[in-house]
Amino acid sequence: MNALAHPNTMNTALRVRGLSKQFEGAPTPVWSNVSFDVPRGQRVAIVGGNGAGKSTLLRCCMRLVEPDSGSVEFAGQSVTGLGLRPLAKARAQVGFVFQKHNLVSRLSVLTNVLHGAMAYSRTPRLWFHSIATREHRDYAMHCLEQVHLGHLSGRCAGELSGGQSQRVAIARVLMQKPKMIFADEPVASLDPQAGEDVMQVFSELVRSQNLTLVFVTHHLDHALHYADRVLGLRDSKLHLDAVSQQLSVQQLRGMYE
Structure with missing residues (x-):
């Protein structure tokens, strides 16, 4: 068995059973009956046709x-049945990136980034960068620099x-300081070059900050190039769980037939 596809349980970021x-x-x-483990630091792509779930x-x-049934553990903690x-x-340790960016367009880029800290701090000083603490502003700038946009901090979103x-x-x-990132078709609304730029940012962050990434995609080349491993859903079950280097675009297209 390949160690990437079947990680050591001592190094598991996410465990899904049944x-x-x-x-x-x-x-x-x-x-139904979907089970898989994701080790810390791994990039995992989820593929499948429309309606595959x-x-x-x-x-x-x-x-x-x-x-409806089954169990999920995140970072060794069961999230099943939690109040x-x-x-x-538990969710505060997971960053969610969706197709819709959900930025506040009238606020500055820096202020939008600061809002990520609300996952662990409820101070109203996070509402606007002009009243935020220097520590929070500096970290928000650091996060912007990580995605190569520090020069746009003052621009309206x-x-x-x-x-x-x-x-x-x-x-x-990133301002949220997550252990894992879930991204749901993060480049679906972008042109091809912008999509490549975003996926490259994800890839760099996983390696530089030891993050774990699980992303949903319809771009088969992204699944092969930016993921270490691919999970495929088909016919109401987990049909594929394989290391991306062992797969081809032609094989992945079989998930859509």
């Missing part, structure tokens, strides 16, 4: 959508391009 989900009124489950799986892992407060504390907006959203996640 996860199943069926929406009310649907004749069949989205998927890729985004649902990502959300079920942190109970943004409640699974609202401890669940919120509404003036950014799509690729720049997504990188600011990533910087906001």
Whole structure:
């Protein structure tokens, strides 16, 4: 067995066992009995056709959508059955990046990044960069520099391009100081070059900050180039779990037939 596809349990960031989900009124489950482990520092892509349940799986892992059965452990802690407060504390350790960047367009880039710290601090001084502490402002600038946008800190978020907006959203996640990042089709709304830039930023961050990345994508070349491992959903089950270097685009296309 390959160590990447089957990690040592002592080094596991995310453990999923027997996860199943069926929406009310649907004749069949989205998927059932899904199990996999993700080791710390790994980049994992989730692929599959429309309706395969890729985004649902990502959300079920942190109970943004409640699974019907199964268990999930994050950083050695079970998140299954946690109450609202401890669940919120667990989620604060995971950064979420979605297709929609959800920036406040009238506020500065720096202020938008500062908002990421609200995951662990409720001080109103995080609402605007002009009243934030120097420590928070400096760290927000550091996060912007990590995504190569420090020079745009004072610009209004509404003036950014799509690729720049997504990188600011990533910087906001870094402000959260996460252990893991979940990204749901993070480049779906971007042009090809901007998409490559964003995926390259993700890849650099995983290596430089020892983050774990799980991302949903329809870009098969991204799954092969920017992931260490690929999970594929098909026919209501986890159909594929393999190291990306052992796969080809042609093999991944089989997940869509």
